[in-house]
Amino acid sequence: MNYLELKGLSARIMRQNHPLLRSVSLALAPGEVRGLVGESGAGKSMIGKAVLGILPKAVELTGGEIWLDGQDLQRLSARDRRHRIGQSCALIPQDPLTALNPSRRIAPQITDRLVDILGWERARAVTRAEELLHEVRIEDPARVMRAYPHELSGGMRQRILIASAFAAEPKLIVADEPTTALDVTVQKQILKLIKDMQARHGTAILFVTHDLGVVSKVCNRLSVLYGGMVVEDNDIDSFFAGPRHPYSRALLAATPKYTDPGASLTPVPDSVIAGVRGEIEAFDQRQAHV
Amino acid sequence: MADARMMVRRQAGARLWLSAFWLGLVALAALFAPLIAPHDPLAQDLFLGRMPPFWVAGAEPGYWLGTDSLGRDVLSRLIYGARIALTVALVAGAATCVLGAGLGLMAGYMRGWVDTVISRFIDIWMAFPPVLFSILLIAVMGPGLISIIIAIVIIDWTRFARVIRAEAMGQGAMDYVASARVAGRGRISTMLTEILPNVLPTIVVLLTLEMGIAVIIEAILSFVNLSIPTDDATWGGMISEGRVSIHQAWWVLVFPLIALFLTVLAFSQLGEGLKDRYDPVLR
Numbered sequence: 001m002n003y004l005e006l007k008g009l010s011a012r013i014m015r016q017n018h019p020l021l022r023s024v025s026l027a028l029a030p031g032e033v034r035g036l037v038g039e040s041g042a043g044k045s046m047i048g049k050a051v052l053g054i055l056p057k058a059v060e061l062t063g064g065e066i067w068l069d070g071q072d073l074q075r076l077s078a079r080d081r082r083h084r085i086g087q088s089c090a091l092i093p094q095d096p097l098t099a100l101n102p103s104r105r106i107a108p109q110i111t112d113r114l115v116d117i118l119g120w121e122r123a124r125a126v127t128r129a130e131e132l133l134h135e136v137r138i139e140d141p142a143r144v145m146r147a148y149p150h151e152l153s154g155g156m157r158q159r160i161l162i163a164s165a166f167a168a169e170p171k172l173i174v175a176d177e178p179t180t181a182l183d184v185t186v187q188k189q190i191l192k193l194i195k196d197m198q199a200r201h202g203t204a205i206l207f208v209t210h211d212l213g214v215v216s217k218v219c220n221r222l223s224v225l226y227g228g229m230v231v232e233d234n235d236i237d238s239f240f241a242g243p244r245h246p247y248s249r250a251l252l253a254a255t256p257k258y259t260d261p262g263a264s265l266t267p268v269p270d271s272v273i274a275g276v277r278g279e280i281e282a283f284d285q286r287q288a289h290v
Numbered sequence: 291m292a293d294a295r296m297m298v299r300r301q302a303g304a305r306l307w308l309s310a311f312w313l314g315l316v317a318l319a320a321l322f323a324p325l326i327a328p329h330d331p332l333a334q335d336l337f338l339g340r341m342p343p344f345w346v347a348g349a350e351p352g353y354w355l356g357t358d359s360l361g362r363d364v365l366s367r368l369i370y371g372a373r374i375a376l377t378v379a380l381v382a383g384a385a386t387c388v389l390g391a392g393l394g395l396m397a398g399y400m401r402g403w404v405d406t407v408i409s410r411f412i413d414i415w416m417a418f419p420p421v422l423f424s425i426l427l428i429a430v431m432g433p434g435l436i437s438i439i440i441a442i443v444i445i446d447w448t449r450f451a452r453v454i455r456a457e458a459m460g461q462g463a464m465d466y467v468a469s470a471r472v473a474g475r476g477r478i479s480t481m482l483t484e485i486l487p488n489v490l491p492t493i494v495v496l497l498t499l500e501m502g503i504a505v506i507i508e509a510i511l512s513f514v515n516l517s518i519p520t521d522d523a524t525w526g527g528m529i530s531e532g533r534v535s536i537h538q539a540w541w542v543l544v545f546p547l548i549a550l551f552l553t554v555l556a557f558s559q560l561g562e563g564l565k566d567r568y569d570p571v572l573r
């Protein structure tokens with residue numbers, strides 16, 4: 001059975017008729033890693049936020065269901081929903097530089113969730129946090145635990161965020177472009193780390209990114225989004241062997257190749273964009289008639 | 291890099307210590323006024339009117355900073371005046387801070403209708419001319435220490451609310467707030483653990499500024515005779531009395547003016563110094 005399932009999820013900016021998500025459906029089996037790819041504004045981060053219940057105030061869900069572990073989240077009271085999400089989900093945020101509270105030391109920032117979610121004693125949580133830091137290959141966890149975020153490098157902070165996301169053994173992690181803010185060499189280590197941690201803990205991950213190279217390294221399946229609509233849902237191997245949708249094909253063709261560094265970049269052709277826009281218009285018209 | 295940081299720190303240190311020293315002095319004077327004041331601040335002696343301070347020829351021994359037109363000792367009045375100045379600074383400053391920062395924090399973090407209500411309220415509130423407003427308030431409540439404090443709080447809370455609201459809004463958009471929410475932390479708890487510590491440096495700076503402003507407002511209200519019954523020694527009252535006899539006895543005006551100036555300056559510098567020292571990002 002799927003751990004997470006979105007059924008026709010739609011969202012828009014409040015009181016405006018501008019859809020951000022257009023009937024998005026996708027499923028995530030336990031322990032599966034699904035990439036969500038698309039250009040800026042395609043709605044990929046919005047999906048992650050909707051799942052975690054942290055949509056911006058100005059965005060409202062207009063339809064569809066979010067099923068988490070066999071439970072329709074929309075049917076729960078706000079309080080139960082928070083509780084349920086807290087118990088089973090975590091977030092690896094995009095920018096490690098703003099994702100740790102600058103005025104608190106590292107230790108409470110990791111142990112908070114062990115205390116909040118699992119109801120552990122603080123001392124036990126500290127021991128576990130140190131183990132986790134060790135697990136994400138931070139040397140001298142005791143020193144890092146006492147540090148303030150600004151005393152640590154970006155890569156180090158992202159490791160801490162990963163450790164803290166896995167801390168309470170969530171079943172689902174939303175990774176919102178976790179490597180975008182890092183430089184390329186660090187990116188590679190962090191990706192490997194997320195993959196290792198995922199394999200060891202068996203956590204399902206919704207991996208939001210615009211980088212198909214990253215997707216090919218960590219994901220089992222992917223959804224390609226355009227204009228808040230899923231245009232392709234495929235498993236990794238068949239996607240890279242031959243994407244089905246013309247937009248995915250163009251997107252894949254636009255990825256720079258390591259094998260031919262001198263080649264000029266291929267932009268997504270206008271005709272393809274016109275094609276997807278047409279599909280979106282057709283979709284909106286169908287919605288208008290319902 | 292290390293050198294530049296040292297420079298900043300040394301400067302901040304001097305600023306912090308000098309202002310703390312002056313405020314400490316004022317605080318001691320206020321606390322132990324009956325013990326240190328050489329004379330009764332209210333005792334009049336018409337034969338000793340307008341005596342100059344000790345270094346000027348014709349000074350009366352024992353009256354270090356001279357006497358005013360009624361023969362009251364300027365130094366003793368200055369010391370007793372510190373009591374009222376500090377009481378107003380601390381009580382009004384703290385109350386303004388709690389009210390303003392509290393509302394600002396709620397508006398900035400919770401947004402939505404809470405924000406709309408509080409922000410519109412601030413807008414309306416700020417449209418009243420503050421001096422007129424305070425004079426009106428005191429006219430209604432009657433002069434006195436409590437009235438001044440209430441007037442200051444009512445006039446100035448918007449300053450805190452505005453600034454803290456903006457800061458809290460910025461903090462609310464940070465990923466650590468999102469993470470705390472995902473982990474199931476409640477709104478109030480998130481506000482107190484994730485937002486408040488990050489706006490605290492700003493609150494401290496505003497609070498010390500506000501204390502300085504409170505001292506000035508008290509002095510202004512004393513100056514226009516709306517503060518404390520005139521017999522009691524206040525710096526503003528002394529300045530107002532000294533103004534009349536500036537040509538015959540400048541010291542009656544100048545000493546309380548210096549005390550007022552240094553105290554207000556010390557409060558603002560204390561805030562800056564504390565911020566430099568305790569802001570985790572600068573540290």
